[in-house]
Amino acid sequence: MKKKKNQWKYKEWISGYLFLLPALIFFLGFVVYPMIKGIYLSFFDYTATQYRFIGLENYRILFHDSIFKKSLWNTIIIVICTVPLVVVFSLFISIIIYNKSSFTRSFYRAAFYLPTISSIVTISVIWSWIYHPTYGILNYLTSLFGIKPISWLGHEKFALPALILVIFTTAVGQPIILYIAALGNVPRAYKEAAAIDGATRWQQFKHITWPLIMPTSLYIIIITTINSFQTFGVVQLLSGGGPMYRTSTVLFQLYQTAFQFQNFGIASAMGIILAIIAIFISILQFKYFSSDVEY
Structure with missing residues (x-):
């Protein structure tokens, strides 16, 4: 009897891993292998004409490359600006929407989620019309206040903020969507008890709502950080990294280096540096915010 029970457990264990096998093959083939290959290629002078081991030379070149440092700085600025704005704005809108009727909540959720599922090409075309220096609606609105037309994507001062707004x-x-769902899991009894004790709305949010939605906030912060580090499509379609590399990001320069200049070794080194920075910052965020998480 015991032997049959062990055989049943073994078959159940095998069937479980068989269900996981397709996803595991995909993960190993399209995530793990490219990462290992990228680390390997970063130690080679790999171009269309040669392939030789050079050790850490690609990294030394990048650390002395002013364009790469400018692209890295632009990427960090995008992360620093985007992550807090996304968290604060999303939470603010979610709190307002959550108190509305179910129909209103569904409408606003769909409206705000639409850009997320839309093609980046479509979004870029719309924003290129908005930012157009001659016919753009943004310049039309600013002209009502007597401001001269601005080339938003061609001006060194305004190009990066314009891209950050799109991102x-x-x-x-x-x-x-996530915050609205998280707010629904906050027990009303806690807020009602706090209100009876004389707590203000801010105190209720600070001591009840925020700690209970911290797991959701942690997820949003880390995912938004990683996505911001991977900014590419908007840069390629709207500004092309200009003017004077003012909107160039590491991922955009990686694309140019690999597929336009055919220097796969340096491009791999760029990817490794970007990955290390993103992982390091994500770990810091997890260490800092996870101490306040209540599961």
């Missing part, structure tokens, strides 16, 4: 609008959809 922000495409990043708030999912956090709003």
Whole structure:
């Protein structure tokens, strides 16, 4: 009897892993293998004409490359600006929407989530019309206040903030959905008890709501950080990294280096540096915010 029971457990164990096998093969083939291959290639001078081992030379070149450092700084600025804006705005909108009727909540959730599921090409075309220096609606609105037309994507001062605004609008959809769901899991009894004891709305939010939705906030912060580090499509379609590399990001420069300049070794080194920075910052965020998480 015991032997049959062990055989049944073994068959159940095997069947479980068989169900996981397709996803595991995909993960190993399209995530793990490219990562290992990228680390390997970063130690080689790998171009269209040669392939030789050079050790850490690619990394030394990048650390002395002013364009790469500018792209890295732009990427960090995008992360620093986007993540807090997304968290604060998403939470603010979610709190407002949550108190509305179910129909209103569904409408606003769909409206805010639409840019998330829309094609980046479509979004870029719309924003290129908005930012157009001659016919753009943004310049039309600013002209009502006597401001001269601005080339938003061609001006060194305004190009990066203009891109950050586009990235922000495409990043708030999912956090709003998640925050509305998280707010629904906060027991009303806690707030009612706090209100009876004289707690203000801010005190209720600070001591009840925020700690209970911290797991959701942690997820949103880390995912938004990683996505911001991977900014590419908006840069390629709207600004092309200009003017004077003012909007260039590490991922965009990686694409140019690999597929336009055919220097796969340096491109791999860029990817490794970006991955290390993103992982390091994500670990810091997890260590800092997870101490306040209540499961």
